[in-house]
Amino acid sequence: MALKRGSGILLHPTSLPGRFGIGDLGQSAYEFVDFLVKSGQTYWQVLPLGPIGYYHSPYTMNYSAFAGNPLLISLEQLVEQGLLQQTELTPVSEKATVYGEVDYDRVIPLKQKLLERACDRFWQDSTVQPHFAAFCQQQAWWLDEYTLFMALLEENPERSWNQWEPALARRQPEALKAKAETLKERIRFHQFVQYQFFEQWKALRTYANDRHIQIIGDVSIYVCYNSADVWANATNFALDPQTLEVAWQAGVPPDYFSETGQLWGNPVYNWEHLQKTQYAWWIKRFQATLQYVDIVRIDHFRAFEAYWRIPQTETTALAGEWVKVPGVEFFQTLGEKLGELPVLAEDLGTITPEVEALRDRFEFPGMRILLFAFGEAGTEAYLPHRYRQNSVVYPGTHDNDTVMGWWQQKATEAEKQHLAAYIGKSHDREITEIHWELIRLALASVADIAIIPLQDLWGLDNRARMNDPSQSKGNWRWRFTDSQFLTEDLSDRIRQLTQLYSR
Template sequence: MLFQRSSGILLHPTSFPSQHGIGDLGKSAYEFIDFLKRSGHKFWQILPLGPTTDEHSPYIMNYSTFAGNPLMINLEQLAQEGLLKAEEIIPLEEEDRNQVKFDKVIPHKTIYLQKAYTSFKKQFDHQPPAEFEIFCQKNASWLNDYALFMALLDANESKAWNYWEPALAHRDPNALNAKIEELQQPILYHKFLQFIFFKQWEELRRYANQQGIKIIGDISIYVCHNSVEVWANPDLFQLHPETLEPLYIAGVPPDFFSETGQLWGNPIYNWEEMQKTKFAWWIERFKTTLQYADYVRIDHFRAFEAYWSVPGGDKNAMNGEWIKAPGYEFFDLLQQELGNLPVLAEDLGIITPEVEQLRDHYHFPGMKILQFGFGGDANSVHLPHNYVQNCLVYTGTHDNDTALGWWETASAKEKQHLAEYLGYSSPDDITNINWVMIRLALSSVASLAIIPLQDMLNLGHSARMNDPSHNDGNWRWRYQSSELLTEELSHQLLKLNQLYGR
């Protein structure tokens, strides 16, 4: 799949400014899309949209890979629909508008979401809204299990599902039916939240598409153990038959980010069982993602060729092994279902010729990261002169520091390499490193260039979205105001996009 020469911005919706401590799908989201259009960009790349658990990673700590995160629901739109009273919505007091404080945001927004549900319930008791009924029927394959799972999670004080009473943990039909009857209202509440989330998201996506903006969604390769997917489909994961804990967990061996590897803790798939079902769960996952995005980026694509499997209970990722995965078989079946595959491959890390062959067999564009290009020699695949046209180039991703933060901590060798690459004699001659990197990305032969908004705003290390070498304090950055998306900045970006034919 070869993109028309174009560019886009990487930004997760939680990073939008808002009055309630976390980015949402309201006014700031629409203003951002307007900024994309004014600047000549054609793509908006997001992270996974699912509801998050501990530390709020949208990749490895999500309650569901199908559901949306209710914290992104815009409260003002609920008021416009009559589900809240506008005069009763009070902004969250914040000392730092650059960070999401989840411990404050969650109780703050939950109060209003519950009030909105109460208003909705009055309407529902009188006459169930047809739009809601259609949504529930259309998404029943995942929504019913998700709503029950979240209701049970609340009823069990957020304990992981394998610590619930055994009959529920092992999904005894009689026990489940009894809980469905007992928890009717909490179940309906969680269905309501999903209905509202996807209603707001679909309106936002429609607006983006009308402005000529396509959305690149994201599929995390793994799901959280404490998620509805694992609870509802235990046979699809390698779990201990009694404790239901993961027998093997996911991660990667020692790499650029960590000397002991990255131990993600997610359960490993039971690929043999998935093959028996012709990958039905995975195919549904792609179809669902493509209901709210135009393209899909596969995080940790290499695990479709071979994955790093670590014994459950290990404290780091060093004691693992590579195990082959049925990538060709899966993508062949996916292609039969979807036709042309609108897939982008995150092919970073330890990439073998076999991974490249799998990627290239389906013409998936891979990723190039400029920050990775200057630590080695002229053969680095991340240096622009080595790019192929069918790829995406980034100044950095959500896992990297900002361009300014990277430059401030880069080695003398890296700085000198970049200086010479650009035709300077010394790194001291380089100014505005963020714009130097942006220009390098946009001028490259890569068909699609994606720039994190942080680099456009010239932000430093404090604006980093995620540091894979640390588990705490990630996924919290946001920008303070839409006023930062100035006409001057739009003009600067538009000029570069036009200059380089994007």
């Protein structure tokens, strides 16, 4: 894929300011696009946008790989539609800080209640029904399964789908039809929520595209077991045919983040069955993602060449094994169905020559992480003079510590000396703004795209870290709480560097 040389900022919408304890698709999202434009940027990278479940991870705990996250819906925009009243909105009190956090325990019930109220009013206005009906018809290929799943999930709290009534767990047509009738009100609510998300996101994306900002989205390689995706397409996954539980779970062997590897818990794919269906489910998944974004980052790309699977009974990832995947055939089929693929490959972790060959065969840009060049996982491949043009460089990603957090608490004296020498300083004490040193390295590199986490533009420490893969709890919460932190000085500084390095 031919890339336009440019740069952008990594920021998930939940991290934006918002009056209700979480970032959303309202005013602050538009202000952030304006900031990107003023700063001379070309790209806005976000994380997966699906509805989140346990631990609030947008990667491993999604209820759907196709749906949008209800928590991102702007309540103020519902007021503008007349579906809520301003007096009904009670803001979550917060102080202005760049070290804010999403309080999901407060946000989820608050938004749920107001979305239900807005849905009730929506049905009182007959003028909007044709547009809504058209949306439901156009998206029926995933929406029908998702909305029924969510309604059944609400009816069966604390139980995963394989513990439902057997006729429902095994999707017997008559049982599904009867439940769809019984639960039609809740199904209609979830249809309304997805309609609102799609409309709000479409407007925001159009606003960005009209200002020459492209959205880089994310396809997480695996999906949550307790999701509409696995329930509705069980044969696509490695499940026990008797219990319908996970037979083989996903993860990675020991790596930079964990000495015992990472145990993700998601079911791995049944690639033999996917191959027989000509990868129909994956084609639909990419089609759905491209409704949201302009460029797709494939998370854990190496699993399309070979994946690490672990028996469900194991408590660490050490007992796993590598299993080959028909990756060439898969991407060829995807290209035949969808045309040129606007894909970035997250080729981090245990990368073999075979993985690199798969990436290069389809000319997918790979990723380069500056913290991997100078940190404890330091390797020559991540140093800027080793980069190739068809790649994307980051100081760090959402899985890394912030640059300042690494420098202050993790970097050894030898690592600091190495970095200082690399950038032409005689000693690390001469480095007064380590985050800007790495930003400059990224922007100056030959990599076609440079993406900077917003936390690193501000030089925030590890209190602003988005995710620590070595732990499951406490992640995905960071946010800043006031758009006033997006200052003219910050915009000017990043724009000047962007222009200096022809981005």
